[in-house]
Amino acid sequence: MATQDVHAATLDHAHAAGHGHDHHDDHDEHHEQSFIRKYVFSEDHKIIAKQFLITGLLWALLGGALSMLFRLQLGFPNMDWTWLKPVLGNWIVDNKLDPNFYLAMVTMHGTIMVFFVLTAGLSGTFSNFLIPLQVGARDMASGFLNMLSYWFFFISSALMLISLFIETGPASGGWVIYPPLSALPQAMPGSGMGMTLWLTSMAIFIASSLLGSINYISTVINLRTRGMTFTRMPLTIWAFFLTAVIGILSFPVLFSAALLLIFDRSFGTSFYLSEIYINGQPLDNMGGSPILFQHLFWFLGHPEVYIVLLPALGITSEVIATMSRKPIFGYRAMIGSMIVIAFLSFIVWAHHMFVTGMNPFLGTIFMFLTLIIAVPSAVKAFNYITTLWRGNIIFTPAMLFSIGLVSLFISGGLTGIALGNSAIDIQLHDTYFVVAHFHLVMGSASFFGMMAGVYHWFPKMFGRMMNEKLGYIHFWMTFAGVYLVFFPMHYIGISGFPRRYYSFTSYDTFNMYQDLNSFISVAAIITFSSQLIFGFNFFYSIFRGRRATQNPWLSNSLEWTAPINAGHGNWVGAIPNVYRWPYDYSKPGHALDYIPQNVPHWETVESNLDHENDLIAFEREMEAEALADPQSAH
């Protein structure tokens, strides 16, 4: 990090000196910031992005490690667990894993992966990093709120982590924490202190997410540089923007759900509880409905799927276009389908509840709405494939992960068509078929998007390159591994194996597939281990990686016009103007196979389309305006 610090500091200087002031007034006065202000309580979106990323990666390690533990249980139900006693302590009872702890691990794994890795770690990282850089802003609309967003996430992380170590164990009722199980400490040990910590942690997490989203939205709306119209924004920005909108509309509903659950747990209310007899005693709670919780939960829960997926799709769009050296096919259709997906994601939630006792008529409605959402998803998949067609493809690790994402998105998305059909879902609901489905379409696809993003923007983040060879090995092992782990789960699910089962041995109906389960576990362990290759590559390259050039992928978007290791404020001197969309790759007539967004059309007469020549007069005007008043963004 040392060399990089110096570098960044110099640039910071150059920036402050060469460019009188900018709209971040605190910037000039404090450019010699203390270490704490610069790297810990930083307001620079790039630093905050790295904080999100590294925290997210650490969470991924833990979340993955938990899945290794329960995969051991599922793959080798007769295993002697004594050797893990030093780590797991009292959770090993008579050489066996405590079933309560099995559920605790599944719950923590799900919570960690969905919220801490793929919401905070993915969206938090790349929205933060890319929005200002790609729309041409010096920072987020509010650096301070942005800083708070990370530190709320940090506190929330700390609480969730602590909950893993308390005596009664962490929350254990599944990541969906359905009451009454989660409401009654009598029902399972994890519903005691662990659940309290879960709820507190998630409440703070929601605050963090909202602070982030508000910032992303206001930045995209207000701080775009001159010429960066909405239809010239890279698809990444569109994706982050829509993700933030979904987050703002849905997370508060989860907050209410959690709040009411806190009331039920601690203040004797009965929002979710009614007619319960447990531990030899009838409870006084009357008139509540557990189904109410499920509606509230899934009102976030389903959009949450898109909160983790859309940023990954945005990243993929950018990477696939850049590395195919081709415009993304159907730019407007891509935006359109994201908007439609974002909208529909709010009206399909009850497809998770077909067999909860909900009115079957509602089930019918939600089945229709759910299958509609498959259409824009299909459009996206076809557009990705068409983008590859007749491209000139360079396989960077980021590109490999992006192609991998498209594959996983298709494989996982298709089984959604089966699950969204309420008649079929009667049989498949809460079986391993569902586990297979969502791990492919949401878990793995989003994880691949995250990896693509890290490999692609690593040079921008750290001024160095990651090792490509290691990246290739990481990709191929992960890609093969993910399919070997999750594909067979479909077959297990088709045979009816329910999820969240500690073991299947007590059923005659589920007595086959032990070998397949062992196989999945072995594959999972190999896949997980191959992530260590990435870990090494990542941390090693931060310090020792090959130095990056300013625009290593010969990309069009604006972030690559900023200096390597840009300081707070991103550009030295004026922010570049934008004259074109970000996908002018391999434009006929142009000598190079890319034309960055800040290249005006009067410099590319040989490749301009007719209507683009008409823009030149207007662009000249814009340039003059910019020269006259370099401060204003518009």
Place this chain on the structure above:
Amino acid sequence: MTTILFIGAILLLVIFGMLLKVQSMVDVVRGSFTKRAGFSNQVNAVLFLIFLVVGLGLFYWITVDSRQYYLPEAASEHGPKIDNQFWTTMIIITIVFVGTHLLLFTFPYLYQFKESRKATFFPDNHKLEFVWTIIPAIVLTILVLGGYKVWSEVTSPAPANHISFEIVGKQFNWMLRYPGKDGILGKHNFRKIDATNTLGIDFTDKNALDDFMPGEIHIPVGIPVKFNIRSRDVLHSVFAIHFRQKMDAVPGMPTSFWFTPTKTTADMRAETGNPNFTYEIACTEVCGAGHFGMKSKIVVDEPEDYAKWLETQQSFLSQNPDYIKDVPENLRSLAEQQLPKQAVTDSTTVVKAAASIQ
């Protein structure tokens, strides 16, 4: 099987190792960024082809190999219809799956980077976009309509000639109650639950007097049967695997499903060639540490056998005469018909004793 795949995985690893010429970690630092795409680019392009071929091969193999375990034999009238929906959908999505992957994994090979070539500038094509919006929309509409038909049928009210009983989840087992001769389940109240009266049967209701609580579910083949589902503590879910039915058990909100069984347990034993075959119910909503063991048995009888089984069942009251004290005066004589002769005198004394204490 595990070993085959395991060896396969190892082999793949070796191939990567050789092709990518993994150098020592020190090399991470070295190298320059002049070539836009080198030998690795070709390797990766070829690996996509290999992945496609090997992947499709494995897909075919596991699909055939697991065929024996697919959707366990359907044993209800609507079961085959759901299976039909499922397989129709699976066939369609398999076609799309294979088709899209053929393109997705051959394009990287066909269009790998060549210094001499320039990619085709192809930003848009409204016709194409229209086609692949409209075709999925049509296919999905057809699938949904099929699903809608089956779903409506499965969730429609049970036919008038149905029989019914009650299945109640608690941590961690299922409890059963049949309505007795009157065919009507008596009321229940969770405040009346105790160690014996685990369902809180309310004996002030005359329909409750002949209710009985068997150890396993018996149902007659060919007659619609309705499961009245309740939970006593947390959420559970009744998954009647072979009958293609599933419904959550929700405390405070009774739910139900119904189906018409088409195969007796004996039929299934003959058909599967497994003399020990039993219909099992699994719990599919996580309910605590014992969730994974919360199973129950269903025995599907010929109607005559079912009738015989009913005959042998004794009402809860007859087995627990103490509860006669909860029966109000006006129903007392009715209740006493439930009791074995000698128990009647016993219970009367009990009740009298109880009354005299008050």
